[in-house]
Amino acid sequence: MAAYAPPIEDIGFLLNDVFGFDAVMAGLPGYEEVTAELALTVLAEGGRFCAEVLEPLNRSGDEEGCRLTDGMVTTPKGFAEAYRAFAEAGWTGLSGDPAYGGQGLPRVVQILLDEMLSSANFSFGLFPGLTRGAVEAIGHHAGDALKEAYLPKMISGEWTGAMALTEAHAGTDLGLLKTRAEPLADGRYRITGGKIFISSGDHDFGGNIVHLVLARLPDAPAGVKGISLFLVPKFLPDPAGSGDQRNGFSVGALEHKMGIHAQPTCVMNYDGAIGFLVGEPGRGLNAMFTMMNAERLFVGIQGLGIGEIALQKAAAYAHERLQGRSADGTRGPVPILEHADVRRMLLTGRALTEGGRALAIWTALQMDIAARHPDPEAAKAADGFVALLTPVIKAALTDWGFAITVEAQQVFGGHGYIREWGMEQYVRDARIAQIYEGTNGVQAMDLAGRKLMMEGGELPRRFFALMRAEIEEAPSSLGELTRPVLAALADLEATTSALQEKAADVAEANAAAVDYLRLFALVALGWMWVRMAAAEAAGQDNGTKAQRKRKLAALFVARLLPQTAGLKAAVLSGARPLAVFQEDEI
Amino acid sequence: MAAYAPPIEDIGFLLNDVFGFDAVMAGLPGYEEVTAELALTVLAEGGRFCAEVLEPLNRSGDEEGCRLTDGMVTTPKGFAEAYRAFAEAGWTGLSGDPAYGGQGLPRVVQILLDEMLSSANFSFGLFPGLTRGAVEAIGHHAGDALKEAYLPKMISGEWTGAMALTEAHAGTDLGLLKTRAEPLADGRYRITGGKIFISSGDHDFGGNIVHLVLARLPDAPAGVKGISLFLVPKFLPDPAGSGDQRNGFSVGALEHKMGIHAQPTCVMNYDGAIGFLVGEPGRGLNAMFTMMNAERLFVGIQGLGIGEIALQKAAAYAHERLQGRSADGTRGPVPILEHADVRRMLLTGRALTEGGRALAIWTALQMDIAARHPDPEAAKAADGFVALLTPVIKAALTDWGFAITVEAQQVFGGHGYIREWGMEQYVRDARIAQIYEGTNGVQAMDLAGRKLMMEGGELPRRFFALMRAEIEEAPSSLGELTRPVLAALADLEATTSALQEKAADVAEANAAAVDYLRLFALVALGWMWVRMAAAEAAGQDNGTKAQRKRKLAALFVARLLPQTAGLKAAVLSGARPLAVFQEDEI
Structure with missing residues (x-):
């Protein structure tokens, strides 16, 4: 099996060509010197650690599991050493407060490390992920004595x-x-x-x-x-x-x-x-909630990361596994990558993963802007976007992550079902991200029931206006992408208004929530794909993989975006078809 | 946890009210005396065995697993005794040839036993399922000496x-x-x-x-x-x-x-x-293929059975688990069954499961007609329907079965992820049915690439005409159901014609196959829901659960059938969006 390949090239494209990372950071006090070049250097190093130290422990960790003996927990062989090495290399403090020994890098760099951790070793990634959550809660809410006593050692990784x-x-x-x-x-x-x-x-x-x-x-x-x-x-x-x-x-x-x-x-x-x-x-709940956006973004990133690695493994297998004949019947056996249905599984996964990565980066940038922007209005505007997008990222990226691991397993046929190839572990690991940190149904309710009504109901409209403006900025040569995405956006806007009108009725929001979140996520992904295709079209150095992003954008629009029609219908069908059942009829 | 409840009542409704079982059997030589009453008596007895003997071994069987020691396989505790009891009670020979000691009951009774086996103990059900497959292959293709030597003991269950x-x-x-x-x-x-x-x-x-x-x-x-x-x-x-x-x-x-x-x-x-x-x-492959329809129907039924039990467990949990407040805010904590999103998960699962059961019974009846009808034309017509529907049943019922187990697990929140409640086992067990006996991608290719062109391309049109006629027969009071189902059928017909025109191009069929099969399956389910709602409307004794089927039909039409729009778009997008990628871009 090919080893994990950290997606540094794709991250570079997103930071530099799509999101103008350096310009954004230049406007955020304390982050002025954080360039994409620096971020990519750091992430390449982190990615190497993930690939070389953490991924080799992933399957053995699953097989061995943890043990409780005489009240003492033993983690699988190699985990303790790996955690010590991880902490000593400084990774636990990447985005930590410099006042307590952290490196103070922005959220967006942190989540990209988190993605790689989740790809290489989902179980391991939870240790630093939860420590960071605790650090943020203590940092925001504890008194100085507690902060002094606990934060330095938690940020250094000595404590968890x-x-x-x-x-x-x-x-x-x-x-x-x-x-x-x-x-x-x-x-x-x-x-x-x-x-x-x-x-x-x-x-x-x-x-x-x-x-x-x-x-x-x-x-x-x-x-x-x-x-x-x-x-x-x-x-x-x-x-x-x-x-x-x-x-x-x-x-x-x-x-x-x-x-x-x-x-x-x-x-x-x-x-x-x-x-x-x-x-x-x-x-207490309030204290937990202030770090909830960060935690939920982290869990969404876990879904992203495990989908990425499952796709990498499935693509490698599809290049090597010989079964069946070429479509024209002249050659065989051929690599299964030639079969259109295998391409469908891998490429729809790619469209969701690379689009999801873009959306997660955009959201993390908004968190950085909200935390640091000198203009309070700009910070507040970004904070609203974070509130709106957080449940979408958490639920959609983990739903997609799970679906992708299942499809990647399917590429392996029967070999995907046995432990030997490691694909079934990805499915089992990915599943938790849809459940914890608030189930995806809870995320959907947060979006449909609460976030839609923020800023007096203006928040979603403000976000939709931003998406529309950016989609319309794309060059006219991308019309075949922008037209359907704008049409789907119009559907999302109409659906949103319909939900806002019924917002006082909890049952209505609850009945619509999951389908609405999926609709929202697909439209947001369409926006990201337009931005990526536009950035690629404007770029100079796309080399041999010319227009790969545009091809993926076209694939997304052709095969995934049309799902919005069914989701819209489900949302608009309302609570009644669910409410009419007596309890003993379910 | 509530024990497994065999769905005898639903089966009775389907056999008697929807499919006129007695009249169908009366026209099939050798089955004239097989009434719904007899079938239900037999199935109730079989269901009791499943609930009382097999389900209690399901979780312990998963935990213990099988062992190989000195070349000998040991199955989990209780399995050997249960298999002996199963065989001694005559269940291994239910549909076996009476010439070799079988009871000669029709396929439709067999698959309903198979569903209950798959609900109660998926792993166990494979032993008699595979034995029957071998019996059918030997029965169709081996010489008399082999048949005499092997079939009686395989049908009696002495051998597997x-x-x-x-x-x-x-x-x-x-x-x-x-x-x-x-x-x-x-x-x-x-x-x-x-x-x-x-x-x-x-x-x-x-x-x-x-x-x-x-x-x-x-x-x-x-x-x-x-x-x-x-x-x-x-x-x-x-x-x-x-x-x-x-x-x-x-x-x-x-x-x-x-x-x-x-x-x-x-x-x-x-x-x-x-x-x-x-x-x-x-x-050799030909000999395997003659029993393939039966085996693939069996695997589809496994998907149905495991979805059914997962739904039963999730519904029972939703009745008991108290979390959150009522939609009007006046009561709490309330059973989570009150929350619309929990209802959505359970009821969409019900719509797929009960619709899938109807479609499986219809297909099994066509197998019985194909095998026994005295009019060769009628037998041949039924045989065509079996060929067309088999890949749909195998792939759609196992895809739905898996999706349902995942949603049922979600109803349990974190409790669904731990072994204690048994829900995660259903997810792990259900997954195999999408892979073996020809992956669901292979099923879709069989449908889109081969079955659509049978009878010179007339086979699907003959099936669509049958569906249309039966939908149009429904009482006008069901217009809100029949109109959208007929519209979806028109979409399926148009999509089918488009695929038939490109049938010579394997890549086109392969690119469209999975989405096409899903579209086909949803329309066929719509047809079944119209038939069930019409049968319920015509019935006399629906008691307290009046119009439950009609409510489920409405739910299916409101929330699931609209997915056909996205599937149609994906099918019609063709092979090109997948084909344009260079191998090193995937």
């Missing part, structure tokens, strides 16, 4: 982080959670309760493990407004230097999962563990 | 069967296979070669295991015309009674698979094993 939200009876509905926090006289808290599905809850990498735990104070009201956030470290650092004290929590069990076997997903028991309040009492 | 086609380098393209058959002076053959992916290749149920092996005679031409079929038993029966002789083949390894862990999928080594020619030399 975990998020402890879900309980057995409280998944999507966090308002139901029961874990308790009792205040102590010294300002600390005792945390008691059980959590499930806690990724990276424990491991054998060494160092502290910093749990962020949602729990209720004694006098807290029921529901989400009674939830607070606590920092609960595995070891309580002793400033006096007399040795760290083991905190009162333990791993009750490891979850037995469909995939991501190398990731220790823990059932956690907190038995009066010492915790520190992060942010204000009763504002 | 296996199909040995695939080799490592010869999957879809069987013309490449290399296994050799050398004739012996006594008319027997020595078979030498290696096969992979051999389901039920060995086990510990006791009795003989009868392999049907594709191999080449020494003077055979290259390609598919040089392939012959051989019966290669694990034990060579000794008519003199001095004890059976172990034949010269062995299990080289068990495949490590994504799913169906309780099914021993073997790498087989034939080392000069004694074999008996089945049918004529060089006609």
Whole structure:
């Protein structure tokens, strides 16, 4: 099997030719010196680490899995060493705050490293991904003492982080959670309760493990407004230097999962563990939500990354596997890449992956603009786009990622179903990204029920106007691309207005949500494909692969964009066809 | 978790109210006494066996898997006993030839048992399924001596069967296979070669295991015309009674698979094993093809069955799991069944499953008519429909089955990803049905490239005319269903004509095939939903669930049928958007 090839060339095209990365960064204080050249150099190095160190551990990690012995978690062979090497090379601090030792690179560089991590070793990528999430929550909401005590070692990778939200009876509905926090006289808290599905809850990498735990104070009201956030470290650092004290929590069990076997997903028991309040009492969900955009973008990127590697493996196989005759019947057996249906599977995957990468980069750039732009209006405008696009990226890129792994597995025929070739692992691993960090149905509700009404309902219109303007800017030679994309955009606008009119009716938004998000995502991808085709047409150095992007754009418009018709009809059919069933009829 | 509930009520509705089963059977010699009442009694009994004996072994079978020790295969605990009980109760001979001890029931009853087997225990169902395939091949092509020696014990279930086609380098393209058959002076053959992916290749149920092996005679031409079929038993029966002789083949390894862990999928080594020619030399593929319709229908049914059970589990969970508030905000937490998006997942699954069951029954009835109708023209007409619908059933029902298991898993959120609830096993098991017995891409090529041109291209038109006539027969009160289905049928007809015009171009058919099959399947399902809604409207005893079928029909038309627009566009976009890529651009 060919090794993973980091998509540095495609990233270079996107940063330089499509998004004018250098010009964008030049306008963002603190990022002025971050050029595409620098980013590509860093990413090429990171990609090498992913290909050489992490990918070789991917299948063995799946086969070996994690073990819990006498309360201690053991990760698969090689993981601890790889994590130490990853941290020592500085990758854990890539986008971390320089005030605490981070390198302070922008979000867009971070997500491109995350994509490569997710390609090379999805389970491994969760360790730094979750640590970064914890770092961001602490950075935004904790007091200075906690920040000083925890951030430097988390950013350096010496310590890791975990998020402890879900309980057995409280998944999507966090308002139901029961874990308790009792205040102590010294300002600390005792945390008691059980959590499930806690990724990276424990491991054998060494160092502290910093749990962020949602729990209720004694006098807290029921529901989400009674939830607070606590920092609960595995070891309580002793400033006096007399040795760290083991905190009162333990791993009750490891979850037995469909995939991501190398990731220790823990059932956690907190038995009066010492915790520190992060942010204000009763504002725990709020503290989690401020980092949610970043986390959801990260999960979308996981879908992107695993689709990319599955496509690479399937394309390599299709070049080599000989079956059947050429279409004209004169040659055989031929590489299956010659068969149109195999091309269909690989190329529709490419259209979704390369389009998805563009959309993710655009969104990450908006996050960087929102965080740094000196003009508050520009920052706010970008922030709105991030809010709007985040659920789309999370759900669409993970849905596509899963679908792509399934199609890539199909390219292998029976060989795809056995472990030997590694394709079935991609399917099993990819599946989780559609579920965690808010199921894709929850993402769709966030888009259709909440985001559409932001800025008094103007937010989506502002985004559609931007798309329309950029599509119309494309050269007239791309008319065969721009016309159908503009038509689909008009459908999206009409569908959006129809949903906005019914926005007060939760059942209507809920019934339409998933199909609406898919429609939205396809139109946004059409916009990206127009931009990529236009950038390619304007470029000078496309070499032997001339117009590959334009061909993919045409493929997208011919074979994928027309799905918008069915999605539009499903959205407009409304809640009634679902609501008319009695409960005992389902 | 609720136990599996065999869908006897739905089957009764389909046989009695939709398909007039008794009247059809009355016209088929040998089946005159097979009434729906009899069929339902038999199926209820079979369903009880599936629910009480086989389903309880499903998860433990997955967890334990099969083992190969010193060349002997061990199946999971309970499987051998269950198989013996299954055979002793007569289920292995349900549709077997009475001349060899079978019960001679029609195909349609057989596939409904197969559906329940696939729901309760997908891995288990393959043992009798493959044995029946071998029985049919032997019954159609072997000489009387072989039939006498093998069929009675295979039909009684004392012995089992296996199909040995695939080799490592010869999957879809069987013309490449290399296994050799050398004739012996006594008319027997020595078979030498290696096969992979051999389901039920060995086990510990006791009795003989009868392999049907594709191999080449020494003077055979290259390609598919040089392939012959051989019966290669694990034990060579000794008519003199001095004890059976172990034949010269062995299990080289068990495949490590994504799913169906309780099914021993073997790498087989034939080392000069004694074999008996089945049918004529060089006609081996032909002998396999005569039973291919039945095998492909069986695999489609596996997709149906696993979708059905996944939906049952997800619906039960949705009734019990409390998360979130009611749409009007007044109650909470409520069963997630109240949320429109959960209803969407469950009900679109229902529309595909119940529609798919109807289409499978219709097709199986055509097989029975083709086999038994006294009027050769009627038999031939039915046989054409079977040829046309077989790839549709195989591919569409397995694609839907997989999609349904994924959506059913999604209903469980994170709980769907862990093994505990069993949902992830359904996803892993369902996946194989899209791959084996000819990948779904191969099915689509069979439809778009070959079946469309049968009867000089009249076959699809004859089928479309039948659908149109039956849709137009529906009462005018169903106009909201019939109009969109007729419009979609017109699209299918136009798309079909366009493909027929390009039929000489293999690349065109190949590029369009998968999308065309999906379009075809949705229109055929629309036809079935009109028939079901019409039958329900005409019925008298629909009790409390009045018009449930009509509601599902409306849901199908509102939310699923509109996908035909995107599929039509993809089909009509032709091969060029795929063909323009250089090999190094993919």
